[in-house]
Amino acid sequence: MFVSSLAGCAGLEGEQEASDPTATGAAMQLDKAPFGSTPDGQEAMLYTLSNKNGVSVTVSNYGAIVTSIVTPDKDGEMGDVVLGFDSLGGYTQKQPYIGAAIGRYANRIAGGRFALAGETYTLATNDGANHLHGGDTGFDKKIWHVEELPQQNALKLTYVSIDGEEGYPGNLTTTITYTLTPDNGLKIDYMATTDKATPVNLTNHSYFNLSAGKVKAIYGHVVQLNANRYTPVNEQLIPTGELASVEGTPFDLTEPTPLGEYINQIPGGGYDHNYVLNGGSEGMTLAATVYEPGSGRVLQVYTTQPGIQLYTGNFLDGSLTGRNGEQYTRHYALCLETQHFPDSPNQESFPTTVLQPGETYKESTLYKFSVRQSNE
Template sequence: MPTSASFGKTQAGTEVQLYTLTNAHGLQATISTYGGIVTSLRVPDKAGQLGDIVLGFDNVSGYQSPEYQKAGPYFGALIGRYGNRIQGGQFRLEGQTYTLAKNNGPNHLHGGLQGFDKVIWQAQPGTSAEGQTLRLTYTSKDGEEGYPGQLAVTVVYTLTNDDALKIDYSATTDKATPVNLTNHSYFNLSLGQSKDVLKHEVKLFADRYTVVDETLIPTGELRPVKGTPFDFTTVHTIGERIAQVPGGYDHNWVLNAGTGGGQHPAASVYDPASGRTLEVFTTEPGVQFYTGNFLDGTLTGKGGTKYGKHAGFCLETQHFPDSPNQPKFPSTTLQPGQTLKSTTTYKFGVRPANQEL
């Protein structure tokens, strides 16, 4: 069974628990009841040495500091009710206009001022045939952060014995509401050795991406990546063409979903320095590839590590940004009587330097 320990108290005085999942090979994932945050993920490198590969803090106070609140990087957190941006903090649904917080310039981001990343989740540790599990539940009240409907959310983290962190999301509602759930982990497969991820090699299983305006809201165009710095259909390092993208990568790629349902590949990442690999599979239609462009060294994380620009990358599996205002995008509306189900798997490994992704 997973083990638990205190992670400190919130500013409101609530005790926060930290659960550690361990698999048959010694990999470990630690998850906080505050925000459902993956605070640590220890996986082996090519020498067999376990190392932590996600950005975060040593206790819950780090996730509540004024500096962190101002920067808003959402390290490792569960994101909801709506991951990514909604234009103008507004959407119409079934003839009614709903107004949300504008917490990202003129737009709404990641569920608002008090999104799922800042709430206490109820935790139930357990085991399954695949490995140790942590079941987290949270009920978002009707009207919370401006969203309609009471939304009951369950997220199950499983650290599988074949070296993957699997995340199963499910939700039900009593009123029609937009829902887009994801996890916002920042990965650095050489964390502790490398200050940035620019030499990581990336492949994205996507032939198109959603073009955005200057506030990162999609224009509606799904543009082919071919011939652009967004083309990761073949392997490129993160740093190779990032200067050609104003501000860096922070875009939604339209995944080439496989046939037959189930999970399809989203991304493969390889770090030559550590030999570590990360493969991402998901049932979602998109993935936000973000390269830590807004990190500026003001945040000091685990073990005194300063997180500067490009200190980590995110692969946030998702429906597309601003879908409630984009009728041509896959719908994010959940209706009463329906159950949202979504799965994403982050699989870890190592490989020889001469082996292709």
């Protein structure tokens, strides 16, 4: 986990490997604009990376949030394929982590407690009786230091979480590097170090609607996951500890499947489950492919992480007004959160998430966008 190779993508047969973002010929651009002030008076900014194809990715130093990803459809029409808000206030309000960097620990920790090196640590219980996505003021609510890397068409964001913050041990230094590649990929590189043993599980919580909002639900999005197993959960969405086969269940997405086919058979009204990615070669492997027939857009997700959380926006209830006045209703978008497994600090059989002093946490994810003509 903490020494993951960041070699080129090793995808399914026939898939194109991720190219070097510094390759010659990439027409790169980095723009910067004010984004207002946080409730405590800190300045927020927006940074936009663009490539020669007109694709752009916008990131804020508030929450290391991906606020926008603009890509073409099969007719060349540009559209924003992630949910977002028109102003900073949309992100600082109570909202479900739209576009945000998640840490120290993505997903849930049962009872807001874990034991490490003979000591029990107590965390915020901000999801019923459980801890979710780093607590009351996780990484999604912090101002990050930004280093602009225009030659790489990248941004390097850094945040130092002090010992005891949100109940976690150790001073943890985290960097997240966002790179827009020439072939329309958003590569996210995570790195962290600590001076005391601590659980670490980082992800991005972007919500994707590949129709760019033209279709108000993701039932027609065709999803394929490279995962033969998943981690079943109890009624509080805490893993039972089992690694169950998806075969013969509504969780089987090993073949391209429209989300609407089984979504109403999933307890809780939709997918909100961690999938155990099939093992492969060193480096990033293809974890997920999503195709939206109307637009022709394709999203491929590559990662070094062992799991991916498929979440279908089950808790979006129309109370949030997003970009351009859009009401975000149930199943409006889906998340593909690459991660270690939920509640790993309390599940000895799961891959460890404990980072030790002297180790370096390294994980990478690539969200790659392309188009497919309807006759392909």
